[in-house]
Amino acid sequence: MISQFFVLSLRGDNIVFRDYRGDVPKGSAEIFFRKVKFWKEDEEEEAPPVFNVDGVNYFHVKVAGLLFVATTRVNSSPSLVLELLQRIARVIKDYLGVLNEDSLRKNFVLVYELLDEVIDFGYAQTTSTELLKSYVFNEPIVVDAARLPPLGPAGMFMQGTKRMPATAVTKSVVANEPGGRRREEIFVDIIEKISVTFSSSGYILTSEIDGTIQMKSYLSGNPEIRLALNEELNIGRGGRSIYDYSSSAGAGAVILDDCNFHESVHLDSFDVDRTLSLVPPDGEFPVMNYRMTQEFKPPFIITAVIEEAGAFKAEVILKVRADFSSNITANTVAIQMPLPKYTTRVSFEQEPGAVGQTTDFKEANKKLEWNLRKA
Amino acid sequence: MSGHDSKYFSTTKKGEIPELKDELNSQYKDKKRDAVKKVIAAMTVGKDVSSLFTDVVNCMQTENLELKKLVYLYLINYAKSQPDLAILAVNTFVKDSQDPNPLIRALAVRTMGCIRVDKITEYLCDPLQRCLKDDDPYVRKTAAICVAKLYDINAELVEDRGFLDTLKDLISDNNPMVVANAVAALAEIQENSARPIFEITSQTLSKLLTALNECTEWGQVFILDALSRYKAADAREAENIVERVTPRLQHANCAVVLSAVKMILQQMELITSTDVVRNLCKKMAPPLVTLLSAEPEIQYVALRNINLIVQRRPTILAHEIKVFFCKYNDPIYVKMEKLEIMIKLASDRNIDQVLLEFKEYATEVDVDFVRKAVRAIGRCAIKLERAAERCISVLLELIKIKVNYVVQEAIIVIKDIFRRYPNTYESIIATLCESLDTLDEPEAKASMIWIIGEYAERIDNADELLESFLESFPEEPAMVQLQLLTATVKLFLKKPTEGPQQMIQVVLNNATVETDNPDLRDRAYIYWRLLSTDPEAAKDVVLAEKPVISDDSNQLDPSLLDELLANIATLSSVYHKPPEAFVTRVKTTVQRSEDEEYADVGETGYSDSTGRAIDSSGTTTTSSVTAATKQPAPAPTPPAPAAAVPDLLGDLIGLDNAIVPVDEPTTATGPPLPVLLPASTGQGLQISAQLTRRDGQIFYDMSFENNAQIPLDGFMIQFNKNAFGLAAGGPLQVPQLQPGTSARVLLPMVLFQNISPGPPNSLLQVAVKNNQQPVWYFSDKISLLVLFTEDGRMERTNFLETWKSLPDSNEVVKDLPNVVVNSVEATLDRLAASNMFFIAKRRHANQEVLYLSAKIPRGIPVLIELTAVIGIAGVKCAIKTPNAEMAPLFFESVEALLRG
DSSP, rough: OOOOEEETTTTEEEEEESSSSSSSSTHHHHHHHHHHHHOOOTTHHHHHHEEEETTTTEEEEETTTEEEEEEEEEOOOOOHHHHHHHHHHHHHHHHSOOSHHHHHHTTHHHHHHHHHEEEEEEEEEEEEEHHHTTTTOOOOOOGGGSSOOOOHHHHHHHTTTSSSSEEEOSSSSSSOOSSSSOOOOEEEEEEEEEEEEEOOOOEEEEEEEEEEEEEEEEOOOOEEEEEEOTTTTTESSSOOHHHHHHHHHHOEEESEEEEOOOOTOOOOTHHHHHHEEEEOOOOEHHHHEEESSOOOOEEEEEEEEEEETTTTEEEEEEEEEEEEEEOOEEEEEEEEOOOOOOOOOOOOOOOTTTSSSSEEEETTTTEEEEEEOOO | OOEEEGGGGGGSSSSHHHHHHHTTSOOOHHHHHHHHHHHHHHHHHHHHOGGHHHHHTTTOOSOHHHHHHHHHHHHHHHHHHHHHHHHHHHHHHHHTTTTHHHHHHHHHHHHHHHOOOOHHHHHHHHHHHHHHHHHHHHHHHHHHHHHHHHHHHHHHHHHTTHHHHHHHHHGHHHHHHHHHHHHHHHHHHHOSSSSSSSOOOHHHHHHHHHTTTOOOHHHHHHHHHHHTTOOOHHHHHHHHHHHGGGGGGBBHHHHHHHHHHHHHHHHHTTOOOOOHHHHHHHHHHHHHHTTTTSSHHHHHHHHHHHHHHHHOOOOTTOOGGGGGGGTTTTTHHHHHHHHHHHHOOTTTTTTHHHHHHHHHHHHHHOOEEEEHHHHHHHHHHHOOGGGGGHHHHHHHHHHTOHHHHHHHHHHHHHHHHHHHTTTGGGHHHHHHHHGGGGSSSHHHHHHHHHHHHHHHGTTTTEEEHHHHHHHGGGGGOOHHHHHHHHHHHHHHHHSHHHHHHHHHHHHHHHHHHHHHHHHHHHHHHHHHHHHHHHHHHHHHHHHHOOOOOOOOTOOHHHHHHHHHTTTTTTTTHHTTGGGGGTOOOOHHHHHHHHHOOOOOOOHHHTTTTTHHHHHHHHHHHHHHHHHHHHHHHOOOOOOOOOOOOOHHHHHHHHHHHHHOTTOOOTTTTOOOOOEEEETTTTEEEEEEEEEEEETTTTEEEEEEEEEESSSSSOOOOEEEEEEOEEEEEEEEOOOOOOOTOEEEEEEEEEOOOOOOOOSOOOEEEEEESSSSSOOOOEEEEEEEEGGGOOOOOHHHHHHHHHHHSSOOEEEEEEEEEEEEOOHHHHHHHHHHTTTOEEEEEEEEEEEEEEEEEEEETTEEEEEEEOOOTTSSSSEEEEESSSGGGGHHHHHHHHHHHHHH
């Protein structure tokens, strides 16, 4: 249960503010922002997502460069509130097509209308874009997405979030096409966040994949959709040993450590033939989240050789090798390397003939960046 | 739709308000709608558009839902400041609540519940009654929440009109959304009520478990949280419940998963079969790990919860330590929590892997993280005896990197390792000494000095090393000075040669004559005396064997852990504090500040006619009576805060009324007394009593009321042994009591008669008898306040000296979270009335710090320090007294006093 919900820009401007219970003073947004901006407690420099100031509990998440904040006085469930904040952001994005300060300001009436349906007296009611459509009447004013800075996949890694701020499409699920005709289409994205740790000698120490199958449907009439997954998909490592799998299922088997599904997914035939059937609701939603630590071949191998080239100078040779077939290309590859604090200057030397590559030294956080448009 | 909403934010040169007024009254619908949008826009950026109230409300009667919603939004915002005008909207609300369109019905009920104006609340009841039984589930689910809203405004009304029963009926509704909201509303009402309202029986349990499967994700959380209060009857029922909750672990919503985990953990306590428990642990591990691939904010919450879970059931995640390895782009708050859990999960089996990780972290760029990683290595060494050697070798490797803060941190933890494994790893001291010059942090310096002193006999040049520190003795921080003092004494006792002898002279001189620090001075004098009287005894004392330490940092007290585990998936489990430590309900204060904001509006409204002012204060009174009984209202402050006159009046009256028990006839002899023996227990005899202090004498103020059929006489009283030896100072003189009459007497009391042994407590057991009835026993509480003597006032200097003369261990601090200080003067007056005397005050940031003194019999002084922010709940109370055992009693009394 929450008392207030508000959205702040990273400068602290109040973009949306809704009070549901009147038991938290009005200045809470300002108190919150000052606290977050000048956080310095327990020697940590970044405010945790949940904290308490003078009896008021503040929750916040960062989405698309905006702070989504909720307050409460009681002992509510923080996972509920944080999840709710993420969902509100997603619902608003579904409606507005793009989520940013500009689009929020232009559509404030619609946003308030949405907020009234999503939360009543501080209790989450529904965050399904599909359901909300029957209660919400304002139409979105679509902000031109072309003017927005592209949020590449690199942005996703920077924030450490799984869901990309903008996947394939940046159009509203409710707004009509300029021609008045809706196009029947559905987007399915598979987003995998792969974490691999190599030892200095090149061995893989840990490897993990966090994946999401994300869907965004624009189909009219809400037909049922079937999604077939790899038949040799196994869930859970426990019980049988790994050898059982390899002997019976061959090399193609995929073993997921754990997975979960969206509530619209029916799993009736999942155990039999690994198909999911669902009636996709409108808006963007994750069909399935999964996690695996089974061994796999990482798509890239990076090697770094560091040599001392003088008393105050070091030379680093960074090599990246794409380990997949040549008919696939990877776009916008970004490589970062943290450098020692006392680094003052960095110069780069690229391989001759390199095209579409940029290099940069970020003075503020002492990081080296190497961006490749294609690999 | 025309154009962008943002154009509504632009201002016109001409007066904005009159122009909007014109547009609002326009006959064109589009223009009207645009005007309302402009008004809302102005409202959201904080402009005052309340003067347009009538014009906006006039737009309310429309079929256009979009426009209606806008008007309602406006109403919610301004109705409180314009209660008389808000009445105008009531008719439309009532009409809308019967509209054929369910959306409009629901909207009307939802909005009315958000308007916190008493007069409107009365009109809300009938529509709400209807909507709770509406055919449309959307209307019912909105109405269910509305009951909670109404309860918040006027609890009595809800109970009188039978809404609670209707709400309970909704638990059996066929629509899961309605069920979920009914559960949420009932849970909230229960939270704010002392009476049992929402009790979960085994029938409700099974109904709710069925609804669980069909609910929206949010509804599932409401239901799971409500059910977590249910105590299963036996292991079989617990297993049953768990079986039906387990599928929730697969949910994509983290909140559902955590609430399900909470429920399962709770039921597991009852399950006896180890197989079932083991199996459940196995089932819970993957979902918990999956939480760590969510957004970092959720990860943080999950990690804080996991931290608690592994303290109770380490097996759940024993094999999953790898998932807690930090990723380099994790936010710092996630990394810190992961480290904590890694230490908890570290075992002989995985320690090599863990150490490899820690070592890696210790070379990262973030200084705070690096420090914590180094400490983590030390804590593992202390925790795992067999791994200690490996941990130390990693620390030594890190020291060799010669990064200053790594070295310092390593030395701090090595000191702890030495204390854990004495006489085992001294061979590394030589390596440590190499880094001596680079130490500049007090804690690291102090640790190094401790090591030198402790092992002085094995370090050849210990005296030289210590001497190098001595030069800067006066400039060192207290922590380093204390260690230097002790280390030098140890050195001297171990090597009583000329060098150390000279050193000890210098140190003792420095630590006694030259210093202002009382701790240092005291310690120095003790050593001095010890050394000068009996050096052998000094050896026994100073070089005595020390108790072996263990790694208990961040380990929670078992009873606290129990409470926190019961609160998994709530804020409490994130803060690792019990709920009452941070949940404060200070609604009334907040409302007052709001009232002040609208003061100008409110006053003009009321000044129209005095008749109305009285009338409205009457209505506020009734509502604040319920507020006062429901929750402790903040103390009324005699110097009235500006404005909001009717409200203040209401509060004062409300408070007086609240203290009076309903059917207690107030006698002329003083304020009513708390009933200790109700007539129902005493066969018609009711006894009320309270200890009071009048003119330096303690009395037991008693009132007897005879509701029995016969006259009662021959009253006698006896007190059991109690902490202060309170006993009757004379016979109890009660005249014969005729049926239906009452008598009130003051019984003088004396102290120190029958003192009960053990630590002091407030219990006072009383026995009263008469000639007609059996002996009645009841117990009362001794408020420390009546013991404070009139001569408790202290001089400032005397106060300071007494404060300094008492050891720190006699200082006891407690937070009183539910106490609000609204005015310093009023608080001081109130404290002075109970013989707590004001000494001095100072301001510290926005806090007021008050110093007071009091004295309890036998001349024992109590020194008091109160720290509070005016108007905000929460007072920090510190006391210092030779009799520190008294502290809990003191806090109890002061809290009662300050809460009024």
